[in-house]
Amino acid sequence: MIYWTYSLLTADDKTDAYRTSGRDILSTCERNDAPMSNPATDSHRIEIEQHLRQMNDEWVKALVRGDGETLNRIMADDFYFAYPLEGDDKTQFIDDVTSGVIRVEYINRENVTVRIWENTAVLSAHDAAKWFYQGRDFSGHYKIVHIYARRNDKWQLVAMQACPVV
Numbered sequence: 001m002i003y004w005t006y007s008l009l010t011a012d013d014k015t016d017a018y019r020t021s022g023r024d025i026l027s028t029c030e031r032n033d034a035p036m037s038n039p040a041t042d043s044h045r046i047e048i049e050q051h052l053r054q055m056n057d058e059w060v061k062a063l064v065r066g067d068g069e070t071l072n073r074i075m076a077d078d079f080y081f082a083y084p085l086e087g088d089d090k091t092q093f094i095d096d097v098t099s100g101v102i103r104v105e106y107i108n109r110e111n112v113t114v115r116i117w118e119n120t121a122v123l124s125a126h127d128a129a130k131w132f133y134q135g136r137d138f139s140g141h142y143k144i145v146h147i148y149a150r151r152n153d154k155w156q157l158v159a160m161q162a163c164p165v166v
Helices: 039-065 068-074 090-099
Strands: 003-010 019-025 075-082 087-089 102-117 120-133 140-151 154-164
Touching: 039 068, 039 102, 039 120, 039 140, 039 154, 068 075, 068 090, 075 090, 087 090, 090 102
Parallel strands: 075 154
Antiparallel strands: 003 019, 003 102, 075 087, 102 120, 120 140, 140 154
16 A cells, blocks of 8 residues: 655745645555556556646645746646635636735645546545635635646646635
């Protein structure tokens, strides 16, 4: 069984040294809903899942740091973000993050799962976050869903939804 660790990332954390806050099972072969397949396919599936988890980690870091260049690289041009207030396309979202309209102090992402269907993948998780939108505090717990698509042999984040957990 392979494990992937996640940790708390704060705006002051400029290094890759993280404190472990949880662990998630990485191998889709360990889930009850995963179909039986050959070892070569399983290996490829695990490789894709690792790649998507890495993209997720990079996206969270970029969001906390206000790194528009990394967000732009990961997100598809037709990206859409649905969250509690309104929805943003890629340009508006990145502009909001880099200008400080959206400001994230920290995100602690746990219980990450990845499901893959050919050229589409869904990553879901639970976030504890301290973030602000237009100066208003929206800190709390959220269930997030990232949707990825493989286009021209490149995985891209095409949509995301964040829903408050009440």
